[in-house]
Structure formats: C-alpha cells, structure tokens
Amino acid sequence: MSFNANLDTLYRQVIMDHYKNPRNKGSLEDSITIDMNNPTCGDRIHLTLNIENGVVKDAKFDGEGCSISMASASMMTQAIKGQEVDTALKLSKIFSDMMQGKDYDDSIDLGDIEALAGVSKFPARIKCATLSWKAMEKGVSQE
Structure with missing residues (x-):
C-alpha cells in the first residue's frame, strides 16, 4: 500500500471518528x-458560541448532515475553543483556502482539520465542509 493510500485511509478514519464521536455536540445557554x-x-x-473579551470561551454545535459536514463542525469547534476571535477567523481563512485547493498559511497547526484537505477534490462536498465555518464567521461578527 502506498504512502498516499495510507494517508487517505488515516484521513477517512479521522473524519469518521469525528462524525461518529462528535466533539462539542450540544448547545450553550x-x-x-x-x-x-x-x-x-x-x-x-x-x-x-460564548465569546468573552475577544476570546471564544466555548463552542458547541448541533445539526444533521453528511459525515463531512458534521465532522467539520466537530473539528471546527475543537479548533476555535480558547482562541482569540482573530485567530478563529484566521483558521477559517486557512480552511477556506484549503477547500479551494489554494496554497494556505501553514504556520498554525491544523491538527485533525488537515484530514478534510481531500474534500477540495470534490467540489459538490466543499459546501458541506465549510458550513460550520461560515456559521462561526457569522457568529463572531455578531460579538
């Protein structure tokens, strides 16, 4: 098995883990x-989202959708918790560039989010992956 095939398998496993065992599922008061x-x-x-003094203190999601959409929401909430709003928005920009197949800023460790890089090869699925990120951008702009 080639390195790329092993990587694809690992990425699929990470996506399915977030889909079957979502992090930060629920709602905040x-x-x-x-x-x-x-x-x-x-x-x-x-x-x-709970935002205090320009920091995303907590983030939770609920919803329904395909494995990519729900896994992306799980990964996104994990990535932005504890981050300054500016950093959360920077992560969203990096994610958007990655989904569009563009070169992206790799100065921030994306962790599990990197597993979604392959979605860029499937244009119909990009909206699935970016839905939660667009919601986060909308939310932090309300702060």
Whole structure:
C-alpha cells in the first residue's frame, strides 16, 4: 500500500471518528446562536458560541448532515475553543483556502482539520465542509 493510500485511509478514519464521536455536540445557554443550512444537500447546523473579551470561551454545535459536514463542525469547534476571535477567523481563512485547493498559511497547526484537505477534490462536498465555518464567521461578527 502506498504512502498516499495510507494517508487517505488515516484521513477517512479521522473524519469518521469525528462524525461518529462528535466533539462539542450540544448547545450553550446565554450564547450567540447561529443557524445555517445548505439547501443543496440538506446539511444544517445550529452553532452556539460564548465569546468573552475577544476570546471564544466555548463552542458547541448541533445539526444533521453528511459525515463531512458534521465532522467539520466537530473539528471546527475543537479548533476555535480558547482562541482569540482573530485567530478563529484566521483558521477559517486557512480552511477556506484549503477547500479551494489554494496554497494556505501553514504556520498554525491544523491538527485533525488537515484530514478534510481531500474534500477540495470534490467540489459538490466543499459546501458541506465549510458550513460550520461560515456559521462561526457569522457568529463572531455578531460579538
């Protein structure tokens, strides 16, 4: 088995782990609430954010959709918790560039998010992967 095939298998496993065992699933009280959906495929997300003094103190999501959409939401909430809003937005820009197949800033460790890089090869799935990130951008702009 080639290195790339092993990497693809690992990435699929990471995505399925986040889908089957989502991190930060649920809802927060007294929070910024964002509801978004992707009418093309039926993915929907309910994102709640607690932001204090320019820092994302907590983030939770609920919703339904494909494995890529839900795994991306799980990874996104993990990545932004404890980050300054500016850093969360920078992560979103990096993720967007990665989804578009562009060169992206690799100065920040993306962790599990890197597993979604292959989605860029499937244009119809990019909206699935970016839905939660768009919700987060909308949410932090309400702060």
